[in-house]
Amino acid sequence: MSETKITNTAVILLGHGAPENVKNIPEYLSNIRGGKVSSPEVIAEVTQRYEKIGGSSPLRQLTEKQAEALQTFLNQNGDEFKVYYGMRVWSPYIKDVVKQAVDDGAERIIAICLAPQYSEWSTERYWRAFLEATKIVQAHIPIHFITSWAGDPNLIDAFEERYRSAVEKIKADGIEEFHTVFTVHSIPEGPQGKEDPYVLDYNRTMDGLIERVNPSPWYQAYQSQGMIPVPWLEPSVEQTIDEIADAEGKTVLVVPLGFVCDHVEILYDIDVVFKDYAGEKGIKLYRTDSLNNAPGLISALAGAVWERLI
Secondary structure, eight states, rough: OOOOOOOOEEEEEEEOOOOGGGGGGHHHHHTTTTTTTOOOOHHHHHHHHHHHHSSSSSHHHHHHHHHHHHHHHTTSSSSOOEEEEEEESSSBBBHHHHHHHHHTOOOEEEEEEESSOOTTTTTTHHHHHHHHHHTTTTSOOOOEEOOOTOOOOOHHHHHHHHHHHHHHHHHHHTTTEEEEEEEEEEOBSSTTTTTSSSHHHHHHHHHHHHHHHOOSSSEEEOOOOOOSSOBBOSSSSSHHHHHHHTOOOOOEEEESSSSOOHHIOOOOOOOIIIIIHHHHHOOOEEOOOTTOOOOHHHHHHHHHHHHHOO
């Protein structure tokens, strides 16, 4: 008996999620903390960050555009893919999106985390949320979870394009010498820190880009450390800026490799906090534009999906 051909494949892009206005921040923080209520001080701090970037994050809108572009790309040969996006701590929640995909008649589901570098500390949370959702809706169909796509050549292409574009802007300002700082989101140290595959995946992305653009000098840093009182992976961006200041550097280009679209870690942490911190040291800070729905990013996501189906 021949195997039944699967023609209806659901692809779900998994993201962290972000509040769409400051009124949602207490509930959003509670979701992150597993239902625990955050202190007024923490709520005020996070609210202030979002107010600094206009009161909301563009994460949902940008992820929706990524999903639309990926669906178009995957279906260019007449295949039947439907691309969804689900968030772990905000709407649309992963559990609701999985149910929608099943209700739409999906014959298999492929989920991919929108952080290219795999981490036991973070990526595994998306896997658990996705797996739990499939159990709740009793999705008795093949399911796949793509963990890492950190070294995908198309992803490196996309970062290279953004890097070269940023260098052009720096040189247009009459600056020839600058220091490059690569960043990803920091995670706690310990059993899921230094030994976490995340660091190796970070190196895969970074080394791939360094081979293309040959920056000099360059630094590897971690950003956006959380508020929980544990050691986080270092060096931080601030520590790296201090090092550059000590070396009498005057210009820095920040290249966030762990993020695929604009959100608070980009628009606030880099564009506000790091830029102000560098300015206090007499350093001008630039950053590469986020990938958002860059063709290279969409090709990388498509490649990861197709590779899983081989």
